[in-house]
Amino acid sequence: MGICTVLYPLKVSKTKLAWFALAPVLSSSPLAFALTSIEAGQTLTIDSTTAQDNYRARDGGVLNANDSNTYEVLITTGSQLNVVGGTYAGRSGNAGITLVNARADVSDAIVTGTRMGMSIARATGTTTGSTAVISGSRITGQTSGIETGGGADIQLTDTHLTGTGANSFGLNSFGAEVRAKGGSITGGMNGIRLRPDGEGVGSGANVTLDNVEVRGVAGAAILANGEGTAQINVLNFTRLLAGNGVLLDVQAASTATMTVADSTLEGNINVTGNSLANLTFNHGHMVGDVIVDGTSTADVTLESHSQFTGRLDQVDSVNVSTDSNWTLTGNDSIGALGMNGGTVSFGAPDAPATYYQLNVGTLSGNGTFAMKGDFASGEHDFLNVAGASSGDFALAVAASGLDAASPQQLTLVRTGTTDAANFALAGEQTVDVGTWSYGLASREIGGGAKEWFLDPTTEVISPGARSVLALFNTAPTVWYGELASLRDRMGDLRLNGGKGGAWSRAYGSKYNVADGSGVGYQQTQQGFSLGADTRVGESDVLIGILAGTSESDLNLDRGTSGTVKSYYVAPYVTWLGDDGYYAHGTFKWNRFRNESKVNLSDGTRAKGDYDNWGLGGSAEFGRQIKLADGYFIEPFTQWSAVQIQGKRYTLDNDMQADGDRMRSLLGKAGATVGRNIGFGHGAIAQPYLRAAIVHEFASNNEVKVNDNVFNNDLSGSRAEFGAGVAVAMSEKWQVHAGVAYSKGEHIEQPYGVNMGLTVRW
Structure with missing residues (x-):
């Protein structure tokens, strides 16, 4: 229905004014009020001291109102209203301010009407509407806050429009161009209703909302109906709130084009009654559904990092581009899907x-x-x-x-x-x-x-299974890496003649475990040991104890990793014979803290952890054969066995892992050659080289991953080489440094390093 009503007074001076309704949209009560009229070429200024009255300006008249308290104001036919502050109250079905082919600049005013708060209209048969620039004001009416006619141009800044009736609208636009920034638009039924002008004036009912709150108390936030076209721009944190959960309701053969930019919406969009909706999100977000009946169509475009979560069932076309995302919440059927990134x-x-x-x-x-x-x-x-x-x-x-x-x-x-x-x-x-x-x-x-x-x-x-297998496979190499620090201490005892003392070792090593063992990975270990020993009476036997900690980092494919933190304690005993024979033995107990972090194929990460213990022993037998000029050769054999507690645990992606008790039986045979070099004042340096053949006898260590059985098999032989130097700087102080390398079928140790200090009693 077009806005084409004009209200004319019967006389042009201060007299009785009869208001006639020429069209239903802007119909008014036929009550008569006295008024003040401003004619062509006239300007009237009123303020807070002016008596309460109602006013009309026409044919180019100008009314200036500063903090005035008035009744109805009617501005027609090229006239101008300038308002700064004040209250403007319409009575008996009239608007507080009515514009008919006129202009108003309103700021900081309170405008009320017993129907609409403000009417911004045009006269029947005209092709242009009224213009209003409104800021910082509150406009309230029973049927609508503002009602507009075709061709109207309205700019709202920090202004609040309210329709108070149960079926009211905050803004009731008939073919107007409305731009609102800040403020709010609230209606008892709909926040905004958009319809065409009855005479087709204007390009459609268009509204731009910039950081505005639009609320339909009982109905949709925005209603587009009446077989018209509407352009809706929802910008910069605009909020659409609806009592019935419908943000935009397109009805009755209407066409609505809505752009959502830098705003987040929550609710549905309804398209019914042979209507069309074109929805574009440009860095916009929405959670809700687009609901289309069998007679209507809708097109949805997501651009520039937009996010839509909801159903698009029966939508004609969907375009998703530029890092945008559509998240389904149900089974949907759509006509065409176009994607561009x-x-x-x-x-x-x-x-x-x-x-x-x-x-x-x-x-x-x-x-x-x-x-x-x-x-x-x-x-x-x-x-x-x-x-x-x-x-x-x-x-x-x-x-x-x-x-x-x-x-x-x-x-x-x-x-x-x-x-x-x-x-x-x-x-x-x-x-x-x-x-x-x-x-x-x-x-x-x-x-x-x-x-x-x-x-x-x-x-x-999978990476998850690889991490499980690697963690269960790692404990023996951790255990043996820690044990090497004790073996170096035994060599110190043979250098200093079996004198007890306190000692420390810092060590680090790397292992490359081949896929043939069950799973391939790289293990880097670093740790620290402290120990002390003493001779038993006057015998050739020493007893001691060590304690320490180490941390091993596992590197698997695709960024998957694991960590084993180990804490250990070990009593040991050594016998040093006068003829060069020796024997060493130890039992070592470990507590392991195992953690895995799995990079999955979809970019997410799974984690899991468990604790377990290990218990093992080692014995070494050999003889140091002294040669001329301080040289010596030391053949030896070493046998070690360890058992690691089995464990069942679950990664946080529900992968089940069950490792059986892991066992290792390691035999080693080799020789060390070196030389004792004296420097005077009791100082002795002992450089040495070592070579050995190592064989792992244990071959069946079962691990289940989701009931799939794997065998961690480290069995086989490898060659081991080492070099180092021990220096007794005095009767009390002794230092040691060494490196090691080994290579076998399943395990390679590219390097092993250790450094130590001993203080003799």
Whole structure:
């Protein structure tokens, strides 16, 4: 219905004024009031001292009101109203301020009416409307805060519009151009109603909202109806609030184009009654649904990092681009899906047990589909393209700690034609499914259709399973790395003639464990030992104890890592014979703290940890054979055995790990050659070289990952080489430094270093 009503007074001087309604939109009560009239070429200024009255300006008259307290103000036919402060109250069905083909500049005013608070209209048959610039004001009416006619141009700044009636509107626009910045627009039914002008004046009912709160107390925040067109711009933190949960309601063969930029919306958009909605989000966010009935259409575009979470069922077209994201909350069917660097997510991350199917008529462009599945039950998300598809798309499949019940049935995508679309797994080109990682394969299924599915023939051990196997495999190398510090102490005793003392060792080493052991990884260890020993009486036997700690870092593929923190204590005994024979023995107890951090194929991280203990012993026998000029050769054999407690634990992605007790039986045979070099004043240096053959006899250390059985096998032989120097600087002080290298089938030690200090009693 067009806004075309004009109200004319019967006389032009201070007299009785009859108000006639020429159209229903701006109809007024026919009550008569005395008024003050401002005619062509006249200017009237009123203020707070002016008696309360009602005013009319026409034919170019100007009314200036400063902090005035008035009744109705009518401004017509090219006249001007300038308001600064004051109150303007309409009575008996009249607006506080009415403009008809006129202009008003209003600031800091309170305007009320018993129908609309302010009417901004045009006369019937005219092609231009009124203009209003309003700031810092409050405008309230029973049916609407402001009601406009076609062609009106309205600018609102920090102004509050309120419709107080149950069926009222904050802004009731008939083909006007409205720009609001700050403030609020509230209606008892709808915050804003947008309709066309009854005579087709104006380009449509257009509204731009910049950091404005729009509220429909009982109904939608914005209503577009009446077979018109509406352009709605929701900008800069604008809030749309609706009593019925509908942010935008497009009805009755209307067309609404809405752009949401830098704003966050929560609620639904309804498109009904043969209507059309074009929705564009530009760095905008919305949580809710676009609901389209069978007679209407809607198009949705997400641009510039926009986020839409909700249903778009029966939407004609969806375009997702520029790092934007559409998150499904149900099974949807849409006409066309176009992508340009965007992502479609099948469900929110905080709803991992929900799975959706997206049916698409046509698919084009390039982008990512973020999908998930319960690989234990076989439930999963599914993309179904009925018609033509083209472009390159990544499938970002959520990793799982659960094994796939039937990997060949995990079909992720089906397309109706095979000519131009390509799908690949995102990132690492595999997806972690419990114990295994799978690649993607495709197959034709007849009629030109094609499916993409996780291929069970491509399985490799997943990073999660590798971390589990590595942690269970690491304890023996940790145990032996710590034991090496004690063996070096035994060499010191043979240098100083078996005198007890207090000692310390700092050590570090690296191990490369090959895939043939069950899983490959790199282990870097560093630690520190403290010990003390003393001779038993006058015998050739010394007893002692050591304690220490070490930390080993594991580096696996794809950023997966692990850490083993070890705490240990060990009593030991040594016998040094007069003829060069010697024997050493120890029992060592360890407490291990094991932690794994797994980088999964979807970019997330899983963690797990457990504690366990280890107990083992070592015995070494040998003889130091002295040669001329201080040289010596020292053949030896060493036997060590350790058992590591088995453990069952769960990673936080539900992967189950169960390690059996791990055992190691290590035999070593070799020789050390060196020379004792005296420097006077009792100082002696002992450089040495060592070589040995080492053999691991234990070969069956079982680990289960999600009930898949693996064998951590470190058995086999390796060669070991070492060099170092011990220096007795005096009767009391002694230092030591050494390096080591070993190489075998399953384990390589690129380096091992240790440094120590001894203080003799």
